[in-house]
Amino acid sequence: MSDLMKMTLAEAREGLRARRFSSAELAAASAAEIAKARPLNAFIVETPEIAAAMAAASDARLARGEGGALEGIPLGIKDLFCTKGIQTTAGSHILEGFKPVYESTVTQKLWDAGAVMMGKLNLDEFAMGSSNETSYFGPAVNPWRRGNDDAKLVPGGSSGGSAAAVAAELCFGATGTDTGGSIRQPAAVTCIAGIKPTYGRCSRWGIVAFASSLDQAGPMARTVKDCAILLREMAGFDPKDSTSVDLAVPDFEAACNAGVKGLRIGVPKEYRIDGVPAEIDALWEQGIAWLKEAGAEIVEVSLPHTKYALPAYYIVAPAEASSNLARYDGVKYGLRVENDDLTRMYEQTRAAGFGREVQRRILIGTYVLSAGYYDAYYLKAQKVRTLIAGDFKAAFEKCDALLTPASPSPAFGIGEKTNDPISMYLNDVYTVTVNLAGLPGIAVPAGISKDGLPLGLQLIGRAFDEETLFSAGSVLEKAAGFTGKPGRWWA
Template sequence: MNELNHLTIAAALQGLATKTFTAYDLTMACLMQMEKHRELNAFVTETQDLALQTAMNSDIRRAQGQAMGALDGIPLGIKDLFCTEGVLTTAGSHILDGFHPTYESTVSANLWKAGAVMLGKLNMDEFAMGSSNGTSYYGPVTNPWRRKGDNTRLVPGGSSGGSATAVAARMALAATGTDTGGSIRQPAAFTGIVGLKPTYGRCSRWGIVAFASSLDQAGPMCRTVEDTAIMLGVMAGYDPKDSTSVDLPVPDYRKAIEGGVKGLKVGVPKEYRLDGLSPEIAKLWEQGVAWLKEQGAEIKEITLPHTKYALPVYYIIAPAEASSNLARYDGVRFGLRVPGESLDDMYEQTRAAGFGKEVRRRVMIGTYVLSAGYYDAYYLRAQRIRALILKDFTDAFKDVDVVLTPSTPSAAFGLEEKFDDPVAMYLNDVFTVTVNLAGLPGISVPAGLDSRGLPLGLQLIGRAFDEETVLRAGRAIERAANFTAKPEGF
């Protein structure tokens, strides 16, 4: 029974349905793995008692023939950006110390309605600002993977690093993540799992602590494309509490994944062939093209001419929105409060103590680009270029159905290797930020190992609200790659 935590969601649902094991057994296997590998620092808060009680309730329902929904009895981890009623929610920040929400985020509420079990809240970069999970107030998360012959601790990627590590290390069958500039897809690639960033508006943002409101999107992180389809089907849906939520029916994603790619037109953007791109990444990209071609897809080179502006545009818009969103954390209503000699002093002392270095950096950048005299030069110009980036994709999708790119410019790096160089850290998002700026769906699928034995991912980008095609192409890559590697010892 100790190997139950290695099951996929699909296999676990089958085992629960046939009464091969119970939800309690499944949950206990995950809890034991969590306890065994606390050194990875994947969780901020563990909810063992709640998890076991929820699992027992699931077993009672199944015994009575009344299974609740598509995830009944499945143990999951929840990124600590999702508000969970009565359970500590920190966003990886000191400033939210002691915050126990009185409400539940819509996405997590959807999961509980489907019968899922919450194992705990997962560590993350502070306020989702980071590409390494090194900015969390609760310390860095460690990737369970190691380079061959080298025990250097590696980053799991960010900001959803705790989610990625929990899934890769078999602590949870799946996890929720959020993606503002690559925060699901990059850590998924670094840890050898599948991560999907849905179309902006596909999953509700209500109850998710905001970073950059026009870019943030919740999505699933799983070990297979099929599990990703199952999770997305539960997480997605219209929510009247979120004005950016789109009122569209949620397709049967699980049914869609086996449609194959025969006749599908796959675009390969020439602008993503960057100077200095790792030869191993380039080779894997070509392999991905070959895999899709062998399965009947038609390959076309496309151009996305404004790609080179994506990173600077992102690092103007995202900090600008962050500086606005984070103004609410003032020590008055919730979370940390540091006494001061006056109200203004209390604000200053609380924010200085509560926000980490990276958050302070981005708030300062954001405040600067929104300030009088610089708003037109930076923020408005960035928004205009963002519109051109979207137009690039709109034009490309007139000729192709899906776009294939690498997920990241490198494999996972050491915990200390880029932390003191924010620009080098920001470059990790070079292949992912365009998707957020354009509001499109994108998936990272594990496709191979580099020469040092670390996982590498391929990214597929689709038309808005066409997650079905993205998942279908992702399944084709998954089938061809046959990625079965896992971190040693896990």
């Protein structure tokens, strides 16, 4: 393997600026690794020619002493972001062959900053899943294995392709999206960092919608600092998204060096959940000790409505999804199953185009929004959201950020949990509250399970205070000093 791909994004950036290597060399090294790693099924579409052209343009800019913050850096893009002229599927058969005629705001900002596109990354269908197993294009595979056991493990989801690609050093970073934990949970189980920013921090324009009041884009990379570098370029006000927020984007990278001295870190007692493996609790205790040693004050806080977050989520998310997915009707784009009757055409197109989990969620969403049930389900869930947001508000009067586990277990085997939707939903137990309240959350690699698999910790912050998460996340990352890498069994 070329040593070039072992660098962090920050190191690649310095090397490019110092002209120690070219963007063309990086893009070629990345493309070669991606081609070797096809057993991971991380990419749905590889774009080496586009990468080579973008890298050549980056090299020309760098030679003139110009270039943006990400000039010449190879990245992967979750296949939920519309990319002009390049197939965008959302992991679904119904969008197979769809080539958007526009570019999402977030990816456009990355290209404007000089980033180089390596391809489109696998994901759960319409981002509905926690294991990448609902993708029409087959599951992405976790680069990590249980010791010498060659059983294939899930990379988490829904941003599973992004997590696998970054963890396997196929690219320097990737975009993800997070509706209930889809950046943080895959980051945690693949030993990388990932942040879901505050709702409104990144534009949702041009991202295939799942649940509009929960969806948020964010970066995934091998270090906290790399995430900070990426988020600064992804974030910012966009008039095309009425929920994007007109706030200055801070220098997140600088925040990585701020430390935690004097910070109050809250530990929510309701996050001690029965049935979660002891090693998850032990890691959490270790994280508390690390932050304490670095000068933080630890305070116990209470988030009393935590146990109601997942049930509320499984009303709100399917309800919004059933509305958002109404647009896939065989008329405007994507798959069409011909029929002389218009309604039958819709019904058969959607039955053929959507996978089982997506159909299940559309039906639940339609049911809870239908006449007679709206108040009992959707309205009730939105009231519970108010209570959950209130829990956080009260907690943040006593502390500056919260520390929790990121995932209730290490990566599990492909096929192990597919038969029980609720046990699959429980993967998001630590992450989903953050989406319901619209807050930022970061997952940081922190330890290793008894089976040799990565485990992560999560930090949750106040709205628009991603900086504290980068500060505390960097402290955890440094204390963990984690240098383990997956064996390159795929190459």
